[in-house]
Amino acid sequence: MNARIKKIRGDLKLTQEEFGKILGVSRNAIANIESGRVTPGDTLIKLLLKEFNIDKHWLETGEGNPGENHLSEQDIKLADIFANITVDSNSSKNKKIKNIIETVFMLDEEYIDALEVLASGLVNKKEKAK
Template sequence: MDDFKNSEEKMAQRIQECRKKLDLTQEELGEKLGLQKSAIAKYEKGRVTNIKRETIHLMSKLFNVNPTWLMGFDVPIKTEDKDEVKTAARDKKVFDKYSKLDEAKRKIVEALIDSYFDENVEDEED
């Protein structure tokens, strides 16, 4: 029963967190969901525990999150998702390093990348 109580608290926190990430007021979120501002406030305070499935579905689409996660349950990450996260992290590291380069070094990196793709296009044409 404690796990369920924790999930209710997490759901309230996650709704508020997602709303704020989208820079929406409670009133604006309510309008998008066809609800009153007071309903959103109650959701975020954890006072409503039986939110309609349709509302959860709409919120999860609006917030671009898994409905199960939004409901406060921890959803295991699929292997493909883990690979995408690793790739995104690697790409960010590369971009961060690139952004620290001066203009001359950036041009060198860009030329290397361009030459790589030019060579691959030629290889594919053979």
């Protein structure tokens, strides 16, 4: 996968710094991914697929056409959200969102279900207040 990521960047004629900025990571992170020292996480992969319209199967295996992205609309929306949180990580709101996400990952499914109901209720209450 690292060679294909390097190929994407090379085809776009972007420096590691420019490529990293688009993906919300440092030049060093891109260098480590391209060299194979680090495997990119799911969030970065989803963002890469969305930003550059890359096919996930091609990125993972090298098989098929690199230019056909098959992400769901929800995955694309989440990639956008995570990219915004990562790029503007110093804002108070985004720090709180990151903390909430980290906390939710530690919960059992029954608590996640309850949290989903609570969050939906809060959004509905906010929309009715408008």
